[in-house]
Amino acid sequence: MTLHRSRTAVLALVLVAGALPGCASFETAGRAGKPVVLTTFTVLADIARNVAGDHLTVESITKPGAEIHGYEPTPRDLRRAADADLILDNGLGLEAWFQQFVDGLDVPHAVVSDGVATIGIAGDAYAGRPNPHAWMSPANVRTYVDNTVAAFGRLDPGHAADFGANGDAYKKELQRISDGLVRDLSVLPQRQRALVTCEGAFSYLARDAGLTEKYIWPVNAEQQATPQQITSAIEFVRTNDVPAVFCESTVSDKPMRQVAGAGGTAFGGTLYVDSLSEAGGPVPTYLQLIRYDAGTIAAALTGRAS
Numbered sequence: 001m002t003l004h005r006s007r008t009a010v011l012a013l014v015l016v017a018g019a020l021p022g023c024a025s026f027e028t029a030g031r032a033g034k035p036v037v038l039t040t041f042t043v044l045a046d047i048a049r050n051v052a053g054d055h056l057t058v059e060s061i062t063k064p065g066a067e068i069h070g071y072e073p074t075p076r077d078l079r080r081a082a083d084a085d086l087i088l089d090n091g092l093g094l095e096a097w098f099q100q101f102v103d104g105l106d107v108p109h110a111v112v113s114d115g116v117a118t119i120g121i122a123g124d125a126y127a128g129r130p131n132p133h134a135w136m137s138p139a140n141v142r143t144y145v146d147n148t149v150a151a152f153g154r155l156d157p158g159h160a161a162d163f164g165a166n167g168d169a170y171k172k173e174l175q176r177i178s179d180g181l182v183r184d185l186s187v188l189p190q191r192q193r194a195l196v197t198c199e200g201a202f203s204y205l206a207r208d209a210g211l212t213e214k215y216i217w218p219v220n221a222e223q224q225a226t227p228q229q230i231t232s233a234i235e236f237v238r239t240n241d242v243p244a245v246f247c248e249s250t251v252s253d254k255p256m257r258q259v260a261g262a263g264g265t266a267f268g269g270t271l272y273v274d275s276l277s278e279a280g281g282p283v284p285t286y287l288q289l290i291r292y293d294a295g296t297i298a299a300a301l302t303g304r305a306s
C-alpha cells in the first residue's frame with residue numbers, strides 16, 4: 001500500500017528510476033524548453049492549461065479514467081515529478097498518496113483549493129473532514145484559477161501578466177458554465193430535486209443547483225458498498241420517488257444498478273467527477289464535464305433520457 005510505503009522506499013524509487021539508462025530524453029522531448037508543470041489528475045491539468053497558454057507544459061500524473069483517491073504512484077511518476085518545475089495538487093485530502101509522493105522530492109508544489117469554503121463529508125468515518133471534490137462547483141474553480149495564476153507567476157514571472165489575463169478570461173467562462181448549470185437544473189420540480197450517486201462527490205454541485213444529495217459511499221477510496229449503504233440508498237429512492245440514479249465514470253456502477261432495480265427507478269447514466277475522458281470522449285475538458293453532468297442529470301430526472 002502506498003500509504004504505508006516509507007519515505008526511504010520512495011526515495012529509493014526515485015533514485016532507481018533516475019538511474020535507468022537512456023530514459024532522460026524521451027521524457028523531456030517535445031517540451032521545447034518550457035517549464036514543466038505536473039498536476040495530480042486530469043481535471044486540474046485542463047484548468048492549468050487554460051491559465052498557462054503556450055508558456056508552460058502542463059501534464060497530469062494520472063491518466064484519463066484513473067481512480068485518483070487511492071492511486072499508487074509508479075517509479076515513472078516519481079521520475080517525471082523529480083524532473084518537473086512545479087506540481088499542483090487539489091488538497092483537502094483528495095489525493096491520499098500525494099503527501100508522501102512530494103515529501104521525497106525537491107520540487108515546489110501548490111495546493112489549488114486553498115481558500116475555498118468547504119463542505120464537510122457526512123459519514124461516521126469522515127466526520128469533520130472536508131469534501132475534497134470542490135471543483136464540482138465552477139464558482140470554487142475561480143479560486144483554483146487564482147491559486148494557479150499565483151503559482152505560475154512565481155514559476156515564470158516574465159509571463160505573469162499573461163497568466164493573469166488567461167485566468168480572467170477562463171473565469172468568465174466559468175461564470176457562464178455556472179449560470180448554465182443552474183438554469184439546466186432549475187427546470188426540475190421540487191419533489192424531483194434529488195441527486196443519488198455512487199460517491200458523495202456532488203455536494204458542491206448539489207448546493208449550487210439546489211438539489212438534495214444522497215450517495216452510496218462517501219469517498220471512492222472505500223468503494224465497497226456495505227449492505228447498510230445499499231439499503232439506505234434504496235429506501236431514499238423509494239421514499240422520495242426518485243426518477244433516476246447515477247454513478248461515476250471511475251468506479252463500477254453495479255451497486256447503483258442494484259439500487260435502481262430494487263428501488264424501482266431508472267439508472268440515469270454515468271457522471272464525470274474525478275477524471276476527464278480521453279480526447280475523443282464526452283468530456284475532454286473541465287467545462288465540458290460540468291455541462292455534460294448538468295445535462296445528464298436534468299435529462300434523466302425529467303424523464304427526457306429514455
Ligand SMILES: [Zn+2]
Binds near residue numbers: 069133220
Ligand atoms: Zn472522488
